[in-house]
Amino acid sequence: MQIRPATPTDADAIAAILLPVFRAGDTYAIECDISRDAALAYWMAPAHDVSVAVGDDGELLGTFYLRANQRGGGAHVANAGYVTAAAARGRGVARAMCAHSLDRARAAGFRAMQFNFVVATNERAVALWRGSGFAVVGTLPRAFDHPQHGLVDALVMYRDLAQ
Incomplete structure (x- = not known):
């Protein structure tokens, strides 16, 4: 697997990964009926540094973005979002993307x-992020309306990059 910056030619494959999720x-706290164009505009926003994980056969296995979590006084803290293709789940793609994004953030x-x-x-x-050194630093009670479970908690997770 190779992780590289996304290019405009990756848009169709990125959309195919994002839309089912x-x-x-x-x-994700994204509208379920989001259009392809809106999903790509969100994921590939100008402030997002987007990468893709590519298999040996050239197939996109996942994608992530890296950005500043906040502006101004909060710009020293990164934020990222990750999505793995359904067919690639359980193969270490998300773990590799997380490790790569942590290195890029540093x-x-x-x-x-x-x-x-x-x-x-x-x-x-949650288990992957914990295993990657993130800690739950806050819980937002019943902040997410899950389609099967109803109102569930959302977690704020944090990792110091000096570690």
Whole structure:
């Protein structure tokens, strides 16, 4: 697997990865009926440094973005979002993207990384982020309306990049 910067020619493959996840409505606070163009505009926003994970066969396995979590006095903390293609789940793609994004964040001068809204029922992601050194620093009670579980907590997770 190779992780590289996304290019405009990756748009169709990125959309194919994003849309099923966004439309499922169980991990991202994104409208379930989001259009392809709106999903790509969100993911590939000018402030997002977007990368893709590519398999040996050239197929896109996942994508992530890296950005400053806040502006001004909060710009030293990074934020990222990750989506793995359904067919690539369980193969270490998200773990590799997270490790790569942490290295890129450090290289870009960020001092920490924060995930603002991790849906608590997304147990695989929570376990992965914990295993990658993130701690839950806050819980937003019943902040996410899950399509199967109703109102569930969202977690704020944080990692110091000096560690």
